[in-house]
Amino acid sequence: MAPQPKQSFESHIVIFRGTMKKLKLAIFVKMALLIGLLTAGITTAQAQKKLLVVTATFGFRHSSIPTAEKILTQMGEKSGVFTVDFLRGGDKGTNDAEFKLKMTPEGLKQYDGVIFANTTGDLPIPNKEAFIAWIKSGKAFIGTHSASDTFHGFPEFIEMIGSEFLTHGAQVKVDCLNQDPKHPAAKDMPAVYSVLDEIYQMKNFHRNQVHGLLTLDKHPNAGTPGDYPIAWCKQVGFGKVFYTSLGHREDVWESASYQNHLLGGIKWALGLEPGDSVPQSTKETLTAEEVHEGFKPLFDGVDFNGWHLRHSDGPVSWSVQNGMLVNNIGKEHGTDLVTDSKFRDFTVRYEYMIPKGANSGFYLRGRYEIQIFDDFDKKEVVPTGNGAIYNTKAASEFVSRAPGQWQQVEATIKGNKISVTLNGVKIHDNIEVNKATGSELDTDLDQPGSIFLQGDHGSVAFRNVRIKTLN
Numbered sequence: 001m002a003p004q005p006k007q008s009f010e011s012h013i014v015i016f017r018g019t020m021k022k023l024k025l026a027i028f029v030k031m032a033l034l035i036g037l038l039t040a041g042i043t044t045a046q047a048q049k050k051l052l053v054v055t056a057t058f059g060f061r062h063s064s065i066p067t068a069e070k071i072l073t074q075m076g077e078k079s080g081v082f083t084v085d086f087l088r089g090g091d092k093g094t095n096d097a098e099f100k101l102k103m104t105p106e107g108l109k110q111y112d113g114v115i116f117a118n119t120t121g122d123l124p125i126p127n128k129e130a131f132i133a134w135i136k137s138g139k140a141f142i143g144t145h146s147a148s149d150t151f152h153g154f155p156e157f158i159e160m161i162g163s164e165f166l167t168h169g170a171q172v173k174v175d176c177l178n179q180d181p182k183h184p185a186a187k188d189m190p191a192v193y194s195v196l197d198e199i200y201q202m203k204n205f206h207r208n209q210v211h212g213l214l215t216l217d218k219h220p221n222a223g224t225p226g227d228y229p230i231a232w233c234k235q236v237g238f239g240k241v242f243y244t245s246l247g248h249r250e251d252v253w254e255s256a257s258y259q260n261h262l263l264g265g266i267k268w269a270l271g272l273e274p275g276d277s278v279p280q281s282t283k284e285t286l287t288a289e290e291v292h293e294g295f296k297p298l299f300d301g302v303d304f305n306g307w308h309l310r311h312s313d314g315p316v317s318w319s320v321q322n323g324m325l326v327n328n329i330g331k332e333h334g335t336d337l338v339t340d341s342k343f344r345d346f347t348v349r350y351e352y353m354i355p356k357g358a359n360s361g362f363y364l365r366g367r368y369e370i371q372i373f374d375d376f377d378k379k380e381v382v383p384t385g386n387g388a389i390y391n392t393k394a395a396s397e398f399v400s401r402a403p404g405q406w407q408q409v410e411a412t413i414k415g416n417k418i419s420v421t422l423n424g425v426k427i428h429d430n431i432e433v434n435k436a437t438g439s440e441l442d443t444d445l446d447q448p449g450s451i452f453l454q455g456d457h458g459s460v461a462f463r464n465v466r467i468k469t470l471n
Contacts, residue, residue, distance in 0.1 A: 049082040049112045049270050051140070052102060056089025058121030062146060065093075067250045068117045075263055081272060085111070096124045105130045113140025113270055116147035118247060123150060132156050136237025140269035144262070145247035148200065160236050161243055163205035163229065169221035171198045171249070176230050179212040183275040184264030185231065185242060186213045189257060198248035202229060207322055210234045211277045213265075214244070217324065217461070223355040223404050224328055225461030227321035231261070233268065235277045240269040282323035286466060295349070298339060298451060299325055299465040310336035310441075310452060317455050325462040327360070327455045334455035338366065338441070342448035345470040347412040351463050356403040358458035361390060364413045365449030366441035368392075368433055370420060372460060376402045387422040390437040395420075395427035406463075414470055416445065 053072055055065045069086060076082045087102050089095045101107055103125045108114075114135075125131050128151070135141050141160065149165040151157035158164045176193040178186050199220035207227070214230035231244035242265035252258050267273040284301035298306065301323040309316070317334025319326050327334055343365065352372055354360060360372040369390035379398050382388065387395040387409075399422050401407050410421045420428040436443050441450060453462060 049272070050110060051076070051082050051084050051113050051115055051142075051266075052087055052108075052111045053084045053115045053117055054087045054103075054119055054123070055093065055117050056087060056095070056098070056123055057093040057119060058089075058123060059149065060120050060146070061093055062118045062248060064248060064250045064253055065118050067253045068144065068247065071253050071259060072115065072117065075259060075266075079263060079267075081263075081267060082112075082270065084115075099124045100126055103131065105134065108134050108139075111139070113142065113266075115142040115144070115266070116150060117144050118146045119143075119150045120146050121150060122153065128154055129156065132160055135160060135239040135241070138238035140266070140271075141236070141239065141241045142262075142266055142269050143241075143243040145198075145200075145245055147243060148202065148245065158204055160241060162210045162232055162234055162241065163202040163243075166201045166203040168198050168200050171196060172220050174199055174216055174220050176214040176216060179215055179280065180276060183211075183213055183233070184268045184273040185233065185244075185261055185275070187264060188260040189214075193257065195246060195252065195255075195258075196249070197246050197252050199228070199230070200245040202245075205229055207282065208279050210279060212280055212322075214246075214261075215322065217322070218353070218355065218404055224459045225321075225324065225326050225353050225355065226328065227324070227326075231265075233265065233275070233277050234279075240271065240277065242266070242269045284323070284464065284466070290466065293468060295347075295466045295468045297465070298348070298350075298467050299462065301463070304337075306340050307337055308340060310338050310455075321461075323463055325453070325465070326459075327453070327461070328459045329455070333457070336439075336452050336455045338452040339450045342450050343467065343469060344446075344448040345414045346467050347410065347470065348451065348465070348467045349408075349410045350465040351406045351408050353406050353461045354403055355459055358403065358460060360458055360460040361439075361454035362409070362411075362462075363440070363450075363452045363454070364411060364418065365445075365447075366452050367436040367443070367445060367449055368413065368418060369437045369439065369454070370409065370411055372454070374400075374403050376400050387420065387427050389418060389420070389428060389431060389433060392433055392435075392437055393428060393431050395422065396429075397425065397427060399423045399425045399427060412470075 073084055076084050087098045143161055173196040178189050178191050180186050210232040212232050216228035218225050233242045268275045282301045284297040314335030315332055317327050317329045318337050354374055358374050361369040363369050371388040371390045373386045375385045381394045381398050383391050383394045386400040407423055412419045417430045417432055419430055
């Protein structure tokens with residue numbers, strides 16, 4: 001056999017480099033496999049979140065409960081996020097034995113959270129205070145629909161869930177406003193979510209204690225302006241609470257939009273997806289352009305600072321609700337609301353909303369009324385119609401919006417001339433007004449005067465009220 005040629009030093013280097021590349025590749029593959037196993041382990045751990053679903057009822061029992069149980073089971077299996085164990089309270093929903101088994105402090109240790117799915121009444125939890133403490137320790141609480149109709153005599157529960165059921169009207173289709181499109185419970189919903197359901201009205205609800213997710217800005221049935229919360233979340237100790245008042249109807253539970261809403265809330269409450277829980281501020285803010293132009297808020301969105309009742313002994317018909325100045329009156333007349341400050345020449349911007357058949361007004365200098373009136377069906381251009389300088393000059397054209405919709409106004413008064421733009425259309429252009437229009441504060445026409453909002457005729461809400469004084 002012929003002698004093999006000796007390998008050069010350079011060839012040894014090449015072999016060494018090749019070996020190192022193979023070694024690095026092997027290490028990389030092992031690391032990738034390890035990361036994959038760890039990721040799979042995390043996914044498995046997430047899938048093992050265990051929720052106790054309580055559908056027991058010691059009050060009204062919803063027919064949608066079997067649907068809720070089916071949907072929650074399917075939701076857990078399909079998402080891989082959680083498994084469910086049920087506490088049904090027996091065939092009639094009123095069996096105490098299950099509570100003594102599963103909702104003692106010891107029994108709750110096996111769960112990561114609880115879902116009160118359309119529960120009602122005083123559930124026989126053996127130690128209610130310990131249950132609240134368990135949530136505060138870092139557990140998840142999810143409540144649907146009549147969960148807020150549970151434990152009316154237990155203030156700690158009401159404080160934990162964030163509100164208490166008061167009443168409801170007939171089932172109705174409503175347009176829910178999405179307050180946080182970034183939150184897991186609302187990110188798959190449009191800016192306005194329309195749903196037909198039984199809509200609750202609440203008591204013991206405080207905006208500054210919850211993070212709003214869905215809400216209404218008018219009564220679901222009557223259409224009168226106001227704050228009617230639908231869904232929210234909050235932090236309670238180390239625990240997380242998500243509540244939605246929707247879910248009375250079977251078809252709501254079966255809809256993809258509601259399931260996405262609910263699943264997002266469950267994931268958030270379990271700490272599996274990030275989302276804000278800080279209460280939103282209702283304080284009025286101006287755009288950078290408005291600040292540059294010299295506008296200032298007349299209503300701060302929080303309270304009545306800068307305003308007073310025209311008659312201090314009049315009915316208190318005004319309230320501040322979720323950034324709105326709201327005047328709601330029944331059979332009795334309300335009271336006008338007046339600014340403390342006075343203005344002569346200025347531009348004012350504001351938005352207003354009225355229910356069907358309402359009548360109100362916005363007064364410049366407290367003497368010249370820009371009419372607020374529901375004339376949407378009539379579509380008449382008359383001196384007493386919406387946007388008219390009351391009893392003086394009709395709007396140049398009909399641009400009113402339907403009741404329940406926000407309408408925008410910009411009005412300028414300089415000397416005795418008034419210009420008004422309603423819903424983006426100029427309806428008065430330097431109209432000369434030489435007399436007060438009725439119900440005025442005084443007749444000192446050329447002197448500075450207050451802004452006042454008519455409160456003695458009908459329900460109305462105002463927001464985004466800001467003013468710029470003119471030289």
